[in-house]
Amino acid sequence: MxxxxxxxxxxxxxxxxxxxxxxxxxxxxxxxxxxxxxxxxxxxxxxxxxxxxxxxxxxxxxxxxxxxxxxxxxxxxxxxxxxxxxxxxxxxxxxxxxxxxxxxxxxxVHPQVVLGPEQRIALGEGCLVQQGCILTCDISLGRFVLLNLGCTVGHDAVLEDFCSLMPHANVSGAARLAAGCYLGTNATVIQGVRVGEGSIVGAGAVVVRDLPPHVTAVGVPARALKVEDK
Structure with missing residues (x-):
């Protein structure tokens, strides 16, 4: 990439x-x-x-x-x-x-989203960043990442290719979302947590520990409901 x-x-x-x-x-x-x-x-x-x-x-x-x-x-x-x-x-x-x-x-990227050179924000091709998003510093967004309205992404976070954040989702510092992760509206991933490839975090859920690939997790704290067939 x-x-x-x-x-x-x-x-x-x-x-x-x-x-x-x-x-x-x-x-x-x-x-x-x-x-x-x-x-x-x-x-x-x-x-x-x-x-x-x-x-x-x-x-x-x-x-x-x-x-x-x-x-x-x-x-x-x-x-x-x-x-x-x-x-x-x-x-x-x-x-x-x-x-x-x-x-x-x-x-x-919406013109009101602040992305200056001092922030060291890396973007892959095809990213869409909507109005009201806040990104701090030393962040990497892969190819075709979607940040919908009002999302926040903290320092040293990595969002791999095709991740999707729905409105007001929050990714804390040093968190890592593997390729194809989907965060529902108002979902939160706390500092340093990793979410596995293709996993879905339901609306309003709070991820406080690592999630494996290809699960759907809901609740506070978020718990996996099932392992999806591949």
Whole structure:
């Protein structure tokens, strides 16, 4: 995985074409994020939405539905893509299908989220960081990590590829979330705790000890309900 410190990213050229994969509610929220970015620094020309399941209407939030992942792979021009799929596993599956060399996946961070060079925040491609998030310092976010509204991430935390934090989830200092972890709304992982690959932490749960891979954990303190079949 290649990551760059956030300060190494440069804003794209004005009018750079971008599409959103995901024609549901999160897709419309990501469209709002992009419009908020454009209001701060005009960068993206948003062309519309793609999804492998066609929406009920031909337009969403004033933009057209453009087709499936196969249609997107057929693009003949350089095109930025925001993958707006909330499920970690589903987002990874979508990314695996988007194979065209013309596609790129910029990190999109709300303009009011503070990320300065002194914080040493590393981001992988395709990260989405929504309004109200707070990240402190020496943090690594892998590829296609989603931080929904109002999340917090403490010092030395590591969130590996395709992790998903729903609104107001909290990851404390030196915690580590393995690839594909999903934290529900208001879930908390306390300092130094590790959450195994593909595990799901339910809404409002508090993880106070390490969790193994591929479990669903709920409650305060969080306890695993089951081991999911692989």
């Amino acid at each position: 290649t990551t760059l410190f956030f300060s190494d990213y440069e804003a794209g050229e004005t009018g750079a074409p971008l599409v959103i994969f995901g024609a549901g509610g999160l897709g419309r929220e990501v469209l709002l994020l992009i419009r908020q970015l454009n209001a701060s620094h005009p960068t993206w020309d948003v062309r519309g939405f793609y999804d492998d399941v066609a929406p009920a209407t031909p337009t969403l939030a004033g933009l057209p539905y453009l087709g499936t992942s196969a249609d997107l792979n057929a693009t003949a021009e350089p095109l930025a893509v925001a993958v707006a799929v909330g499920s970690s596993a589903s987002r990874a599956a979508v990314v695996s299908r988007l194979s065209s060399p013309h596609l790129s996946f910029p990190a999109l």
